[in-house]
Amino acid sequence: xxxxxxxxxxxxxxxxxxxxxxxxxxxxxxxxxxxxxxxxxxxxxxxxxxxxxxxxxxxxxxxxxxxxxxxxxxxxxxxxxxxxxxxxxxxxxxxxxxxxxxxxxxxxxxxxxxxxxxxxxxxxxxxxxxxxxxxxxxxxxxxxxxxxxxxxxxxxxxxxxxxxxxx
Amino acid sequence: xxxxxxxxxxxxxxxxxxxxxxxxxxxxxxxxxxxxxxxxxxxxxxxxxxxxxxxxxxxxxxxxxxxxxxxxxxxxxxxxxxxxxxxxxxxxxxxxxxxxxxxxxxxxxxxxxxxxxxxxxxxxxxxxxxxxxxxxxxxxxxxxxxxxxxxxxxxxxxxxxxxxx
Numbered sequence: 298x299x300x301x302x303x304x305x306x307x308x309x310x311x312x313x314x315x316x317x318x319x320x321x322x323x324x325x326x327x328x329x330x331x332x333x334x335x336x337x338x339x340x341x342x343x344x345x346x347x348x349x350x351x352x353x354x355x356x357x358x359x360x361x362x363x364x365x366x367x368x369x370x371x372x373x374x375x376x377x378x379x380x381x382x383x384x385x386x387x388x389x390x391x392x393x394x395x396x397x398x399x400x401x402x403x404x405x406x407x408x409x410x411x412x413x414x415x416x417x418x419x420x421x422x423x424x425x426x427x428x429x430x431x432x433x434x435x436x437x438x439x440x441x442x443x444x445x446x447x448x449x450x451x452x453x454x455x456x457x458x459x460x461x462x463x464x
Numbered sequence: 465x466x467x468x469x470x471x472x473x474x475x476x477x478x479x480x481x482x483x484x485x486x487x488x489x490x491x492x493x494x495x496x497x498x499x500x501x502x503x504x505x506x507x508x509x510x511x512x513x514x515x516x517x518x519x520x521x522x523x524x525x526x527x528x529x530x531x532x533x534x535x536x537x538x539x540x541x542x543x544x545x546x547x548x549x550x551x552x553x554x555x556x557x558x559x560x561x562x563x564x565x566x567x568x569x570x571x572x573x574x575x576x577x578x579x580x581x582x583x584x585x586x587x588x589x590x591x592x593x594x595x596x597x598x599x600x601x602x603x604x605x606x607x608x609x610x611x612x613x614x615x616x617x618x619x620x621x622x623x624x625x626x627x628x629x
Contacts, residue, residue, distance in 0.1 A: 352501065352505055352506075352509075354501070354505075355498070355505055355508075355545050355548035355549065356544045356545060356547065356548045357498060357540075357541045357542075357544035357545045357548075358498045358499060358501075358541075358545060360498075360499050360500070360501035361501055362501035362502050362505075391502070393502050393503055396587055397574075398572075398574065398589065399573075399589040399590050399591050399606065399607065400574060400575070400587050400588065400589055401503055401587065401588065401589070401590045401607065402585060402586060402587035402588070403500075403502060403585075403586075404585070421502055421503070421506040421608075422502065422503060422506065422590075422607060422608055425501070425502050427501055427502075428501070461509055462506075462509050462510075462513070
């Protein structure tokens with residue numbers, strides 16, 4: 298069951314680069330913000346992200362994954378994601394796809410279509426945000442900031458708790 | 465399906481491990497790799513939580529993870545990886561490609577590791593296989609099976625084994 302805790306609503310204007318995106322510390326509480334759109338600008342899509350979590354990374358690996366559900370009131374595209382380089386050297390949007398039999402493999406995706414009114418789930422065995430070359434393991438009880446990049450909505454910053462499994 | 469008589473090199477000991485359970489136990493056999501951030505840890509966490517749900521019966525559940533990516537999953541890395549999920553385990557690193565293929569064939573599994581533009585792409589099955597003390601495959605956990613369903617199966621299988629002793 299998905300919980301809608303930590304829902305983040307961002308009226309979309311591009312959030313300018315935020316320095317010090319939360320690493321695993323507690324001194325970056327102000328990262329999540331509802332950003333008021335400039336009234337002179339046309340209406341922008343409203344993105345809501347729920348159920349976000351990153352998997353506690355096992356010892357001896359430098360790969361991590363984050364998951365979440367995206368809702369929007371206007372069709373959009375998720376074109377990428379990023380985390381601060383103090384967390385991982387590279388961030389990509391990946392999809393686990395089924396091959397022959399029960400064979401599965403991951404591949405990078407250029408974009409994910411986000412359909413208005415239809416929740417888009419990034420979940421185990423499907424789409425996920427892949428954190429590559431982790432600087433240090435993702436530890437239970439910590440949080441990371443993930444910036445989602447949308448074609449229309451711009452950048453949306455989400456605070457993502459590190460959990461053992463989906464909330 | 466049976467994996468009786470089939471061995472894969474266990475690390476860090478370097479000795480052959482036969483793919484069968486100890487008497488009165490079950491062995492969970494999983495083909496995966498440590499650079500897998502999505503499918504493998506999801507399955508390993510579900511197995512870990514299934515064991516938590518079955519109390520003392522969990523002492524009779526052993527885990528063998530066979531890496532399909534032995535070039536990167538060395539004798540040092542794989543045991544550390546599995547120890548994140550279980551205190552009792554066998555870290556199996558095929559010493560040769562033949563060793564891996566023979567083990568996969570016993571379960572009807574397959575995998576591939578390819579290098580594309582300098583990136584390593586790994587394909588592997590998502591199923592975990594439950595093996596008894598004769599090496600017979602007595603159950604399978606497909607990818608995505610929840611911990612409670614795994615726990616239910618393990619309880620039945622282990623209780624069956626208790627009663628037949």
